[in-house]
Amino acid sequence: AGADLSVFDWSGYEDQGFFGAYMEKHGEAPSYTFFGSQEEAFTKLQSGFTADLAHPCSDAVRKWVAADLIQPLDPSKLTNWDALLPEIKEVDGIVIDGEVYMMPFEWGNTGLIYRTDKISDDQISLQLMADPAYQGKVAIPDAASSAYALASLATGNKDTYTDLTDEQFQAASDWLRSVHPNIRFYWADAGQLDQAMASGELELGWAWNQSELNLIWNEVPAKMMRDVDKGIATWVCGYVHLKSSTTPEEQIYDLLNALSDKESGKYIIESWGYPHANAEAFGISDQELIKTYGFDDVSSFFEGSLFFDAVQPELEAKMLKEFERIKAGF
Amino acid sequence: MTRANGLLFYIILYLAFLYLPVLFLPLFSFNDGTIVAFPIKGWTLEWYRQLGGQETLLQALGNSLIVGAVTALFATSMGLFAARAYVRYRFPGKEASEGLVMLPLVIPGIIVASSMLILFISIGLKPSLTAVILGHTFLALPFSVSIMKSAFDDFDVSLEEAAFDLGSTVTETFRRVTLPIVFPGIVSSLLVTFTVSFDEFVLAFFLSGNQPTLPVYIWSQIRFPAKLPNTLALGSLLLFASVLLLVVAEMFRRRSSSSPV
Amino acid sequence: MTETSIIELQGVEKRFGRFVAVSDMTLSLRAGEFFSLLGPSGCGKTTALRMIAGFQEPTAGKVVIDGQDMAGIPANKRPTNMVFQSYAIFPHLNVGDNVAYGLRHRGVPKAEIAARVDEALGMVELGGLQARRATELSGGQRQRVALARALVMRPKVLLLDEPLSALDKKLREQMQFEMRHLQQNLGITFVMVTHDQYEAMTMSDRIGVMFNGRLVQVDQPAELYARPGSREVATFIGGMNLLPAEVRADEGGTLTVETPGFGTLGIAENPKVASRAKRIVVGIRPEQLEIAAERPADYDATVRGEVSDVAFYGESVHYRVRIPGIDAPVAASVPNYFHTVDHKPGDRVWLGVQGASVIDLGAEDKK
Amino acid sequence: MTETSIIELQGVEKRFGRFVAVSDMTLSLRAGEFFSLLGPSGCGKTTALRMIAGFQEPTAGKVVIDGQDMAGIPANKRPTNMVFQSYAIFPHLNVGDNVAYGLRHRGVPKAEIAARVDEALGMVELGGLQARRATELSGGQRQRVALARALVMRPKVLLLDEPLSALDKKLREQMQFEMRHLQQNLGITFVMVTHDQYEAMTMSDRIGVMFNGRLVQVDQPAELYARPGSREVATFIGGMNLLPAEVRADEGGTLTVETPGFGTLGIAENPKVASRAKRIVVGIRPEQLEIAAERPADYDATVRGEVSDVAFYGESVHYRVRIPGIDAPVAASVPNYFHTVDHKPGDRVWLGVQGASVIDLGAEDKK
Amino acid sequence: MALSAPATLYVGLLVAAPLVILVAYSLWTQTYVTIDRTPTLASYREAFGDPLVRHLMLRSILIAGAVTVVTVALAYPIAYFIAFRARKKTLWLLLITIPFWSSYLLRVFAWKLILGFNGVMNSALLALGIIDEPLTFLLYNEFAVVLTLAHAWAPFAILPIYVSLQKIDPSLLEASTDLGNGPVETFLRVTLPLTIPGIIAACLIIFIPTVGDYVTPSLVGGSDGKMIANLIQVQFGAANNWPLGATLSLLAMLSVGFVAIVFVIGATGLGRRIR
Ligand SMILES: Nc1ncnc2c1ncn2[C@@H]1O[C@H](COP(=O)(O)OP(=O)(O)OP(=O)(O)O)[C@@H](O)[C@H]1O
Ligand SMILES: Nc1ncnc2c1ncn2[C@@H]1O[C@H](COP(=O)(O)OP(=O)(O)OP(=O)(O)O)[C@@H](O)[C@H]1O
Ligand SMILES: NCCCCNCCCN
Ligand SMILES: [Mg+2]
């Protein structure tokens, strides 16, 4: 019964703390299949992979809609829709042409994590990544959009990141090229980055706030550079209803509503360190942690940070191509 | 003397090279920490204990078992007949056919995977366990054919003729003589093709749908540090099971090749 | 083509593609006889046997067994059984199950199977070995199991493809002996393929000699030796000195021939030789030549020559003697009664021969 | 141990673990002789040969070649060359390169290599086949290439391990002949291993007979046949009827013995037999027995019996005759002069023998 | 013959059909999420025009070549040992294969544990005081790729060479010795030329698939170790440009085939010249 519902998700999101209400009602967890990156997920879906729900981030939604992979959601069936943070509902890709395509779930930052025992707080900046002193001590994601987001921040073009002019694109590419000699590896999975930061192999890493917490929990002296002026990015991910879905709607909305419940939000905040889309979740969570993670002022994440919106298709293609060349040292 | 010692020394070094990496997997599966690095923090069986509760892992394991079993059956039955033809008969195009069947051994995996993905989609077969099975059968065929070929090589044609001469029909001869004699070869082929499928990643990654095989599952897991120790525990168990399987297979193979005919 | 013929081959031919392995073979075997097909490797013996067994269909001609045309009747429906050269013992079955194999197919009741298997194993002196694994048998034992497995089927005809070639010399001689006795006791027709002339001669009632797919002579062993129908047969079986000869007279079955070295001789006309001619070839077996230091008396012809080679064979000594006017040295063998070699290379010796032991081998140009 | 001995084995022994393959072998070979090691399969012939070649080190004793102790000298440094049973023709090289192989190692100049290869191939009658691939040769040709490859090295001693066993009968006989001539012309010492008594007897100057790792008799072929030193040798070489006998008198080299069936006979004392005893075994070769329907005159002893078996061999006929008082039937062979078999199974016949052809084989209990 | 038909047809179809489709795709174009089926050589132009493609192709072939040479050279003595020296051959063969029956991904991962910054190697060297900073050149480069693959392919090199060594009649080696040659010369003049077919088989079985590997380079190769297959994988994945992916696949196959043929001809010819 409950397991009939299939979810295509990031690995780890099968955590039953996320959907307690669903478990209560159906007695069984949905069945999960995992992907490692949004691109991988997209390729699989395009080649015929079927599921009921998938978990991309907002920047991918337009592309998925264009590829005819997802169907709109009915907000009236989303019981927690009104409780969601208003800033989030305005993010591009959640609603397209008046139709709700994604129910936001978790959000967070991509930022510069650094070893506090090697680099002091006042010393830290994105430009350090290109500093020859850090040769072999830097890692950035093996993902073009994330790399160009970083480069746009570093070259002062964060506002036009989704629609860079040719000169701006050139500047971003040049900047990435200047970082390339320092790169130990382009990370493909967060675990790889975490391990390398923990061991001291890396001192600077462009990564997600989950990594920051993972390091702190493992007692590694590291933290994320959170100063919006120095450069940080924000993203929102959520669940979309796939066209290939075969399970009755009711069951699908049961899961979506369980995921967006404030109890679920409390759980992800407290044990994963990710902020949740439900505004009420913050109130019922451990306030000590809320403060430590900087979630007491939610709006600060949105103002001034670079937001991961969908990049223009032609620009995206250019980024992908150029990024391959940069990685190869060209 | 010294030359022989030198060779022996090299053999020992090489064995260390083969074994050391693999032995680190079980070692770290007992490590009491999620970050896989020295020094080892402490010893625990926690990761093994957790395995039982991992629904998706168990499902992936089940999928791999199914895919492996069906692949082994398909590849071995096709291999059985093909090998029989190759050993027994001369026919036009035999060399070409033998060469063709060995081709999967030498085509780069990504090319097989990507082109099969395109092929299956274009004939309306969505990524699924079925697609993986078809792909794995393709990869496993050369193994099965060569194992069955050596089984038939040892098999004297006159045994079948003798059965026929003593009144047996063609099917009876196959059942009472051919099958029992090449049986060890069949078992050995089933085991080897099963293992080829069980450990295959690239094709399964491209072709599996919402039911991942174990390697695809492992791929999604080794990217997440919290899951890594579980994966190592699983890998250690797999290693152990494979050794058992291989020993059994080898016993069968020996029985088949030692039967003088 | 007599009333009691059990196997008849009528103009049987077998082609593999363009290659003719057996051509126009006509042969009639009497029930109860021990018949051997003798010939060099590749001459088509096995192919002929397999056409009788039904493993190969003739491309022309007819195989008749026990009065029934075998065309279209597969091997498993023929009243013949075969002993294979490699024995083809089923390795996954024990001795008893090997022998019982054919009976099980026929659905013979269990108790009868056991009794008949016992009996058959007794016949080949393997009683009590029922439970032995096939892999634990010696070569000679394997041969016996193969024999028992075929005999237990009580075939009308037993076909044997070089049944003894895998055994060593001592064992082979013993089995020749035993198989011959078994055949005589059972009265079954045996058709055996061999390339060993001694095996064929010591075991068979009649021998069919094959060359290049053709059956060239069918005769009793002594007849075959004494009156070979061609030079090929003459040299394939036993040693033979060949000499060209010119026929001077031909009357009442006696030919007067002029030969190099030995001069004029009266020899018997050989009825096995097809063509008559002026220039013929005659043969003399090495053991029919007398060799002596002094001119031997009482021989129809004598000639002088020089010993070129001496080979000591134990029971006999083989000499080669060069004779003026004859190309190849002439071979003569002498029983070694006195443990001595009488002539050395270089010695001048006399050879003597009787006209009666010179064999007419037909026209010279015939190959 | 003579001045001209080229190979000396002094108490040579070879153990494999606990198994003694060759034990206490002492032997001296003369330069230029053709020596054969003869014995049944597994008796240690190959092992002995390989110790001479240097492929195996003796576990005791000494191998001396041309006056030099070979201890510690590897095969590639010894003045011997070998023709292997399987010929060991290098499959990746053509005929010329095979023959040139050893010369290339020695760094012989190109032109000389070519000349010597030509010469060696000429000797074995393969001139002009230099470019032929090894895989395209017939069995006989491979044998010749192996011979040429060894001869081109101009070894002091040529070792041959069953060099002819892979060939068919006709070719084997021809090669025996040719090899013997080649050896005589070149004057090289040949040491050949064989298990074929005829091959050993026809080719060798001397034969060493081995059983179970021991060299039991070394003699010239005729001597070996006439005076075997033991029952094993007597029965291994040629046919032999064995009879128990009691020595009644022993004087001047003549034994008076009492045998079952044949009664009292005067026979020559055999100097090759070590031990003297009262109860001995005597041997009679089948060809030394006269077989006749009427009691033959002029024989030292005659006895009556019944024919149990007749085997026709072409040049001779072999009878088995059952005689009261003698366990196994007695074998007698008769040259087939008259193309007829004179006696049939069941016939009563007389056997006659001369005391001079009865062989003293020593004490009875000796095995 | 009818019996081999299923296998032949199966492989034939699964080889031929994808090839046809691959060719078709390579002639199409893709923008964003839509495929344009008008035949064009655009992808080929793009592939040929891009120095990156040439660079990766060349590097792939060089890395695969290095992997092949290293693997075969390391494996030869083992195969030799098992064929000529070892008593219990099957036991040894078993011993050689056992490590390969764990998961392939985990084996590659195991190399990261060894070569990593705080991996086994660095830990050991640090503990022994040989170094006082972890070595960083062990991982994320061509060296790591070659080492990892030389490990992964070991049995595929050992087995064919073992088979060809085992076919050598020992009397050939004795004959060579008998004709005056020492062990080294015998090896070079007899053993080696006779095992060339086995060496060629091992090389092909290793070289060809290695060019197409992308998992190992992406795990241990860093950016220096990336190969053409990674670029192909990107086209089918992130870049979502299947036509270019198909084109690159075809070009990779052709290059590999060409190199393989040249190699086989060269190796065979070389073997023939040893006398
Ligand atoms: N199935 C076949 N296809 C083609 N040629 C064949 C086939 N079987 C036999 N031959 C050829 O027919 C000829 C006769 O073969 P056959 O086996 O009857 O010879 P044989 O007299 O039994 O020889 P041997 O004593 O060597 O067993 C040979 O030249 C052989 O190569
Ligand atoms: N390397 C070895 N290890 C153990 N035993 C051996 C070895 N080589 C030979 N033997 C044994 O030594 C005995 C003599 O062997 P050898 O090869 O010398 O016999 P042979 O007289 O040449 O026999 P054949 O005529 O069969 O070639 C045999 O019983 C054999 O099994
Ligand atoms: N390009 C957008 C990056 C979004 C990262 N999302 C990470 C989610 C991890 N659960
Ligand atoms: Mg035959």
Ligand SMILES: [Mg+2]
């Ligand atoms: Mg031997």
